[in-house]
Amino acid sequence: MKTDIIQKLKEANLKGRGGAGFPTYLKWESVLKNNSSKKYIICNAAEGELDLAKDKYILENYFDEVISGIKIALETIDNSSAYIYLNKKYSSLVDKKIIEGLDITIIEEDTGYIGGEESSAINFIEGKNPEPRKRPPFVSEKGLFDMPTLVNNVETFYYISKINKGEYSNERFYMIVGEKIKGGVYELKDEMSIREILKLTNNYLEIPFYVQVGGGAVGEIMIEKEFDNLVSGEGFIRVISYEEDPYLLMEKWAEFLINGNCDKCTACREGTYRILEMIKTRKLDLKVLEEMFLTLEKTSFCALGKSIPTPFRSLINKVILND
Amino acid sequence: MINITIDGKKIIADEKKSILETARENDIKIPSLCFHSDNSPKEGCGLCVVEIEGRKGLFTSCGTYPEEGMVIKTKTPEILKVRKTNLELMFSQHAEKCNDCVWSNRCRMLNLAKAWGLHINRWEDRKKNYPQYDFNKVITFDSSKCINCSNCIETCHKQGIDFLEVKKEGGFHIVVPSSEKNKDCVYCGQCVTHCPSGSFSGVDPSLKIEEAIKNNKYVVFQFAPAIRTSIGEEFGLEYGSVVIEKMIAGIKKLGAKKVFDVSVGADIVTIEEANELIERLTKKEKLPMFTSCCPAWVKFVEFYKPELIPNLTEVRSPHIVLGQIIKTYFAEKEHIDPKDVVVVSVMPCISKKYEIQRNELKGSVDYVLTTHELSRMFLKNDIDIKSIEGEKKDELLGFASGAGVIFGSSGGVAESATRTACFKLLNKKLDKIDFKEFRGEEEIKEAVIEIGEIKIRIAVVNGLLNARKIIENHLHDFDYIEVMSCPHGCVGGGGQPVPTSKEIRRKRAAGLYEIDKDEKIRIADENPIVQNIYKEFLTDKNIIQKICYTKFSKKEKEN
Ligand code: FES
Numbered sequence: 001m002k003t004d005i006i007q008k009l010k011e012a013n014l015k016g017r018g019g020a021g022f023p024t025y026l027k028w029e030s031v032l033k034n035n036s037s038k039k040y041i042i043c044n045a046a047e048g049e050l051d052l053a054k055d056k057y058i059l060e061n062y063f064d065e066v067i068s069g070i071k072i073a074l075e076t077i078d079n080s081s082a083y084i085y086l087n088k089k090y091s092s093l094v095d096k097k098i099i100e101g102l103d104i105t106i107i108e109e110d111t112g113y114i115g116g117e118e119s120s121a122i123n124f125i126e127g128k129n130p131e132p133r134k135r136p137p138f139v140s141e142k143g144l145f146d147m148p149t150l151v152n153n154v155e156t157f158y159y160i161s162k163i164n165k166g167e168y169s170n171e172r173f174y175m176i177v178g179e180k181i182k183g184g185v186y187e188l189k190d191e192m193s194i195r196e197i198l199k200l201t202n203n204y205l206e207i208p209f210y211v212q213v214g215g216g217a218v219g220e221i222m223i224e225k226e227f228d229n230l231v232s233g234e235g236f237i238r239v240i241s242y243e244e245d246p247y248l249l250m251e252k253w254a255e256f257l258i259n260g261n262c263d264k265c266t267a268c269r270e271g272t273y274r275i276l277e278m279i280k281t282r283k284l285d286l287k288v289l290e291e292m293f294l295t296l297e298k299t300s301f302c303a304l305g306k307s308i309p310t311p312f313r314s315l316i317n318k319v320i321l322n323d
Numbered sequence: 324m325i326n327i328t329i330d331g332k333k334i335i336a337d338e339k340k341s342i343l344e345t346a347r348e349n350d351i352k353i354p355s356l357c358f359h360s361d362n363s364p365k366e367g368c369g370l371c372v373v374e375i376e377g378r379k380g381l382f383t384s385c386g387t388y389p390e391e392g393m394v395i396k397t398k399t400p401e402i403l404k405v406r407k408t409n410l411e412l413m414f415s416q417h418a419e420k421c422n423d424c425v426w427s428n429r430c431r432m433l434n435l436a437k438a439w440g441l442h443i444n445r446w447e448d449r450k451k452n453y454p455q456y457d458f459n460k461v462i463t464f465d466s467s468k469c470i471n472c473s474n475c476i477e478t479c480h481k482q483g484i485d486f487l488e489v490k491k492e493g494g495f496h497i498v499v500p501s502s503e504k505n506k507d508c509v510y511c512g513q514c515v516t517h518c519p520s521g522s523f524s525g526v527d528p529s530l531k532i533e534e535a536i537k538n539n540k541y542v543v544f545q546f547a548p549a550i551r552t553s554i555g556e557e558f559g560l561e562y563g564s565v566v567i568e569k570m571i572a573g574i575k576k577l578g579a580k581k582v583f584d585v586s587v588g589a590d591i592v593t594i595e596e597a598n599e600l601i602e603r604l605t606k607k608e609k610l611p612m613f614t615s616c617c618p619a620w621v622k623f624v625e626f627y628k629p630e631l632i633p634n635l636t637e638v639r640s641p642h643i644v645l646g647q648i649i650k651t652y653f654a655e656k657e658h659i660d661p662k663d664v665v666v667v668s669v670m671p672c673i674s675k676k677y678e679i680q681r682n683e684l685k686g687s688v689d690y691v692l693t694t695h696e697l698s699r700m701f702l703k704n705d706i707d708i709k710s711i712e713g714e715k716k717d718e719l720l721g722f723a724s725g726a727g728v729i730f731g732s733s734g735g736v737a738e739s740a741t742r743t744a745c746f747k748l749l750n751k752k753l754d755k756i757d758f759k760e761f762r763g764e765e766e767i768k769e770a771v772i773e774i775g776e777i778k779i780r781i782a783v784v785n786g787l788l789n790a791r792k793i794i795e796n797h798l799h800d801f802d803y804i805e806v807m808s809c810p811h812g813c814v815g816g817g818g819q820p821v822p823t824s825k826e827i828r829r830k831r832a833a834g835l836y837e838i839d840k841d842e843k844i845r846i847a848d849e850n851p852i853v854q855n856i857y858k859e860f861l862t863d864k865n866i867i868q869k870i871c872y873t874k875f876s877k878k879e880k881e882n
Contacts, residue, residue, distance in 0.1 A: 299369035
């Protein structure tokens with residue numbers, strides 16, 4: 001049974017759907033092979049990215065599948081207990097009856113963006129500040145209460161259940177948003193191009209537009225000539241017409257990030273604030289921006305801080321400066 | 324041990340020491356700000372970043388540990404560039420109020436900014452309108468200077484107080500005093516010595532003291548045991564250097580009429596406290612007996628553990644006792660109106676500022692000046708204790724035994740009291756004077772002292788969380804417990820110079836034990852000045868009670 005599900009996950013080539021895209025079977029293997037007396041499973045349902053609500057959709061429609069994914073993990077990993085680390089806003093979507101009798105505890109959180117990062121989640125469950133931890137050690141070796149911990153996202157658990165039943169054929173969920181489109185959450189094949197996805201879902205605008213892909217705040221901006229790229233990171237596409245004010249979008253990102261970060265690192269806390277300040281003046285000083293970007297990328301402690309330059313730099317270069 | 328290379332230098336490193344510490348031990352300078360050796364690495368300021376060959380990005384060296392074969396670079400152009408930006412960004416939040424900062428000319432932020440030619444006012448200070456909190460006129464917390472390193476939070480937590488906490492407001496995490504009813508500041512001042520940006524400080528009375536001097540008051544200074552081995556630091560002397568006579572000369576130059584040694588008060592406290600201990604032991608009541616010369620500890624008991632109030636020794640603390648004696652015995656001897664006498668205690672401590680406000684003690688001492696505040700008064704008046712000609716202590720209340728001097732280190736009170744208890748109970752000269760079992764920086768020390776028939780089980784604790792542990796788990800394993808709130812006792816006090824570290828505190832304490840070792844008189848009871856006071860002044864129970872004893876009471880939240 002144990003090697004069975006690992007083998008299935010491996011064959012299905014399932015990658016974590018929390019955004020990092022790490023092969024799921026490797027995480028499982030790592031937790032399994034550790035011979036610790038206690039292990040933990042966390043279903044990450046914090047979904048804190050800007051405008052992203054695909055896990056919400058899954059919880060609304062397939063909560064039982066998610067639970068059966070967690071159940072498989074509980075059965076596979078000896079002496080394990082599970083937590084659902086749940087965004088408070090999704091509280092009502094969870095049917096507590098389904099988890100009755102199972103070793104699953106729901107922890108509600110309202111920690112914002114950074115609280116959704118897996119090691120922040122662990123800190124929060126332990127009653128500490130939701131701040132990222134340093135790696136190594138990886139949480140699969142030393143996670144919750146210092147025990148090996150498997151952290152998978154809602155969507156990942158959903159597909160684990162599907163894979164176990166032999167019902168998976170390479171799908172994933174995409175969330176598409178935009179002022180000028182209908183948008184929504186769609187379950188489509190993995191590894192589709194931006195263009196295919198937008199066309200298939202009727203979200204391809206007639207007027208010129210560009211997109212943000214992979215995350216509502218830190219996703220990269222892509223323009224028409226890149227529409228044949230695959231969607232990487234989170235299954236998220238924002239459709240933005242050239243009629244919209246790109247500065248407003250940048251303000252929205254910056255405000256979201258300032259509000260959602262943990263404020264530990266100077267560059268992330270103060271640098272992002274100065275970026276917002278500059279955007280508000282509508283006068284971009286590219287030299288100063290690059291200085292902030294470099295410092296964010298190089299000296300932020302966690303992946304969030306390091307990825308902050310991505311949306312701004314790509315929007316400014318590809319759309320505002322248009323080169 | 325493993326082999327690594329830093330900036331081309333081959334180093335044999337200990338995997339348990341961070342890259343930052345390893346580099347420093349090998350004379351490779353890496354700037355740091357949020358790292359404090361007493362705390363866990365914060366990895367936030369971004370000044371200590373280094374490059375590790377084969378790995379993407381930069382790493383905070385304060386929290387990254389060496390691995391076999393690592394090749395580390397600490398000074399690439401990219402590193403220098405991002406360090407500068409991070410420091411400018413820290414200045415962009417921090418309101419520069421340098422004139423009265425505890426860091427004086429040792430501010431690492433400012434010194435680095437100067438060395439790197441930075442523009443510290445590149446942005447308008449984000450926190451310029453952040454509030455300033457006053458904790459009972461004892462400690463000021465100016466949150467506009469905070470750089471979010473969270474060392475204060477960890478420090479307060481390690482004291483078991485958790486009065487300082489992080490709150491989220493307007494998208495930012497800010498440090499605030501807790502509004503919870505069951506949490507209150509005990510004024511230990513460890514936040515002051517662990518804040519890299521000078522956001523915390525003691526409330527400075529120096530202007531009022533200057534005023535008193537100007538108004539021709541009879542101003543008497545008394546200095547605490549732990550000052551003599553730390554004040555030198557403020558003037559660039561080696562850690563642990565003993566500075567007494569030059570400091571006295573400096574204080575005299577400020578306009579003080581007399582300068583006395585709080586250690587004399589400590590000798591009296593030792594005698595009284597040993598008496599009280601022997602009495603409690605014989606009657607087997609109110610045991611264990613706790614020391615009470617640390618006001619932060621007293622406040623801790625009164626607020627967090629009021630059920631233990633009866634266990635505190637009722638003997639007043641040394642500077643209060645001596646303050647009383649100055650205003651009575653001394654004033655009378657010198658024919659001065661006690662109303663004209665202003666007593667200033669120079670203390671390594673912030674909580675002493677709180678102690679003198681207590682109703683039961685009011686009037687004994689008028690002002691408490693910290694080591695740092697005294698040095699600032701010197702600076703202001705062009706007094707350099709390196710070059711000034713030394714002066715002797717004023718005789719009347721100037722000479723202390725070695726026992727009175729070691730009060731400044733954790734274990735000193737217990738050792739002094741043990742010396743006196745042995746002396747009293749055995750009624751003869753001691754063959755053993757040194758009780759080394761009480762010395763050193765360990766947070767909890769234990770010993771059983773056998774004096775003839777009597778066995779005294781003694782614990783020496785520093786740090787309030789440790790005290791809590793003893794109280795909650797081992798209260799009845801001991802007869803006598805010395806508690807000091809600060810690491811290594813008063814040498815690590817909240818009013819001591821910054822920076823502080825284990826090593827620095829160790830040197831300050833070593834200086835005190837050096838003095839004790841060389842002193843001819845090392846037992847409080849043998850101090851001729853003290854003998855004289857008991858002969859001439861502390862002659863009966865009532866007067867002793869009035870001068871030397873106090874009461875405690877349950878405290879409500881004050882902040
Ligand atoms: S000293 Fe290492 S990040 Fe601040």
